[in-house]
Every structure is written in C-alpha cells, then in structure tokens.
Amino acid sequence: MSESIGFTVPERTTSCFVVATGRDPGEPPLAALRGLGEPFAGAAVERLGTPRLTISSYPAAYSPWNIEHATGVTDDDPGAEARALDAAHHIGVKALAPAGDRPFALQLARAVACSIAEHLDAVPVDLDTGQILPARSCLDARFRLADDWLGAWLPPYRNAGRCRVSDDDIDGCACVAYTTRGLTRFGLPELRITGVSCPHDLAALNIVRTAAQRLLPMSDQAGDHTFPRDLPLTGRDFAAFWGAREPVWNDEPVVVRLTPAGPHVMGMGPPEDFPGTLNEWLWDEVPPVLYDLISCGTDHPA
Template sequence: MATITFPVPATTTSRFAVATDGIPPDLPGLLREAAAGPFHAHIAGRLGSPQLRLTREGSATLRWDPGEIRAAVPEDRPAAHAFRDASEFAVITAYAPITDQPRSAQVARAAAYAIARATGGVPADLVTGHVLAPPNAERTRFVLADRWLGDALPPFRANGRCTAADPDLDPEGVNGCACVRLRTRGLRRFGLPELQITDVACPHDLAALNVLRTAARRLLTDHWSWLATGPAGRDRTIPAALDLTQRDFNDFWGTTRRVPLTPPSPFQLTLAPLTARLLTVAPPADFDGTINDWLWGDTLPMGMYDILKSPADPPQAA
C-alpha cells in the first residue's frame, strides 16, 4: 500500500489583523473590555503570552502586504477594499503547540472579532489571505467551513476568457479546458500539508472544491486522533488512498442535519506529495480517465456538485 510521510511541526502560528484608521494605543486594555462570550476567559488567560500577542502597526512599517488580502466571495469585496486602504492595523498572533489546536486559533480569531467590533474595523485572516465577514463571532464548536480553509471558487470561466463547451450540451466539454487550480490555505496552522487539485475544467470547479473540503476535513479528523495518542516522533505516515464518506462531508459543514449525498458513498481519492507542505489530490489509482472524467462522472456523490455554502446554522454575534 502506497503511503505518504510528512513532518508535523511542534508549534504553529495563526495571525489575524484588524484594519481601521484609529487603533487605540492600549490594545490589551481595549481587548479586555471588548472581549465577551465563551472565549473571554481564554483571551484573558493568554493575553500577553506567545499564545496571544497584540501589536499596533502602521502602513509604513508593515512586514506583510495588505494588498494581498482578498474577498472569498463577491459580497466581501467592499470589506476587502476597506482593509487594503486602511492606515493602521491591530495584528493578533497566536504561537502555540500543535496540541493546542484548534483552540489557539479560535481564541486568536475571537480576539480579532472583538477588536473589530470595538473599533469598527475590518478583520482578516493572514493565513488564508481573506477578509472575515459578519457575523464576526466565533463559534465554540470548531467548524472547518467557518472560513478556516481559504476555500473559494476562482472567477467564473476565468473571468469570461474560457469558452469551453458546456458538458451538459456537448460531451467534449467534459475535458474542454484545464483552467482551474484550487489550493487550501489554512491546514498548515493545524500541522497538516495543504491540498491542491489542478487541471480542472471550469464546469467542474464546485465539485473539485467540495472534494478538497471533504478531504481536508477527513485528514484533520484523523490528524487530531493521531495527536491524541501522544506520538513520540515528529513525522506522520498516512495512506496515499483516502476513503471519504457522508460523515466527512457533513463534518466539514458542521451540521448534524444530513447533507444529501446520493450514492456512491464512500468514494476514494489519491494523495501525492508535491512538496513536504503540499499534497495533490487526484482520482483513485485504478480510475481510467482524466481528473475531469472523474469529477463529471458517476463516481462522486451528487451533493458535491451543488453545495457551495454551509447548511449549518451560522454562529451568532456576541
């Protein structure tokens, strides 16, 4: 059986920023007053330690580029523009043991949300590179679909440049282009390699995205189970063949309501290392066809083709 071995870091870093034109000089004091809800005690206990550090940064002294922060969905574009145009930023950094995830990242993001509410600023995740839209509250239960993965569709049909045929109208359209490349941006903060799928035809972009989402959730579930055993080494070996089920798809969305997936379920994919920190996703080793044949055919459950946003209840604002 083919396997993949990758290094697991002892610690990981999560970074968030809040953009505004008026960051108060006493950020810790502001956060202590603004923090509320289930993460208040965690914030108070970690504030000032490497697990929760606050810095006040001006646009002239930044070591990162606000221009690289984007909107994950079209409705977030005004917030992304406001973030890039801001003159001051509150940066929240959490440097924590891998065994403290996902709590460490959740506490740091809850702090970012609290500062954003107090200042009227725009929060962003510097790991995913996306602004964080309302309701700007952190769910106590970890849900990967809550903007942790950097999962977003590319511009439709390569911003109109792609003229490949629609597979529903012309079978040649199944492999009519290879415009789409999707990559996660967020698994590394949990000690996992990122995932990538490439050479996808435009009509199959949502199916490919949901394959990445489901695979990421399964890998994360298995990863936390492995960490719970207290492994002595810092390398982890996993099978290259990954079997995914209805539960993995539901767990990504964080819903106990059954997300309708028609058979076949489970389904399998193949992982391969591109670098130590990036795995590629491909059809099963015994699949006879292209990645687009796999995405378009009857191998994947139908729910992969039409679910874009979470069916779970959104977190409520604090």
C-alpha cells in the same frame, strides 16, 4: 511506488490575524475584549501577553504584515477591501498553538481580532488565507472548517466570460486549480488539485474540502502520521466540514489519491487504477450532490 503517504504534525504552529484600522489605536484596545463571550473571554485574559496570545501595533507603512491582496467583501461591508488597503495602522493578533490546543488557540486569536475590529470599526484580515473575515463566523465557539478557515474558493472564470466550454464537455478545458491556504496552521499540509475543467469546478472544490476535513483529526496529534495514498472520503466527512450531523451522501466513498506536490503540499487526483482522466474521474466518481451544493446547514444537508 509506495502505497502509503505521510506527514509530520508539528508540536507548535502559529497563526496571525491583522486588524486594519484608520486611526492609531495607542495601547492595545483591551476594552474590546469585554465584548468576548465564553469560552473566549476567560482564555483571553489568561493568555494575553504570553506567547500563546500577543497583540502588537504598527503604522501601516512599517507593518510586518502584507495585506495588499486581502479579499472578501461582505454584504454588510462592501468597502472592506478599500478600507483595509487604505488603513493607517495594523494591529496584529498572534497565537502560538501547541498541538493539543488546536483548534481552540486559533479560534481565540481570531475572536480577539474580530472583537478589536468591531470596537474600532476596522477590518479583520486572516493572514493565512488572505481573506477579510466576516464578523458572523468569528465569535462562534463551535469549530467548523467551513467558517472561513480554509482558503479555497470558486474561481471567477465563467462569470468573467473567460471560458466558454460547454457543461456537457467533460474534458473541455483545464482552467481550474485549487491550492488551499490555512491548513498549515493546523499542522497539516495544504491540498492541491489542478487541471480541472470548468464544468467540474464546484465538485472539485467540494472534494478538496472533504479531504481537508478527513485530515483534520490528525491536527492535534503531534508527530508522524502515515496513511494510505488512496484515501476514502465519505459523505460524513463532507458533512463534518459544514458542521452537519447527517452524511451528505450515503453511497460508496470517493477514493482520492494523494501525492507529494511540494513542501507542505499534497496533490489530489484519481486513484492510479482509474482508467480515465481527472475530469472523467470527477464526472464518474463524485456524487452528483457535490456538483450543486454551495453550502450546507449545521443540522442537515442543504
């Protein structure tokens, strides 16, 4: 088997955000753009109406966008899912993003969608992740994958009582699987890890996040990229996912093996020479902090 793996970053990608509103907005609500700060305000004026930034509106019954499964209730809007499902109109904000303009082009479209949603008291939905967007992360000019750009979340198995495996049972089940959503808009393959036992769910999620961040610098470089199948992930990679300066761990990198898992998808698992199972690898090789860390501050690890 080849010891290298690769993918092609496309010259252009697209991303779309939908504003679900209860009333007909009429013409695109340009007044909403006045609430944008820089650098988004000037760029929105310059790009609006070009393929780089388009706004269109449809009655929900004729909408080209399916938001039936949008999730992501926030504390300040507990009824967001119901409001999105019952919305009478959909406003789509779409970005065509050349490689050299990523991630800013995607940030701009999301900021415009969130500004329109705030103006109309509506619900913004990220079509790529299927997530209802919290306003807190939409207008920040800094870019961090952790700001709701990556569709991968902890599953509800334990809270729902569906799995009773002990925390001490390393290979007690295989309930948990993660497949990211949202990386393809950056020109990157989605990442998948399967067969994870419930006690390792957070650690596996954090390894997926770290791998996504490790690949991110390739997103603005169109063309073929080749790199080792056994990819080292560092504490600095995981810190960068959150926008933190200091590495989350200082020990040796965690080496993850990437394998083709479908069109635009890469599987993740232990290196080929690891003598145990996937869950034993997570338990033995993943830094303990990744079993506990839910979020991380932007200046230092939490």
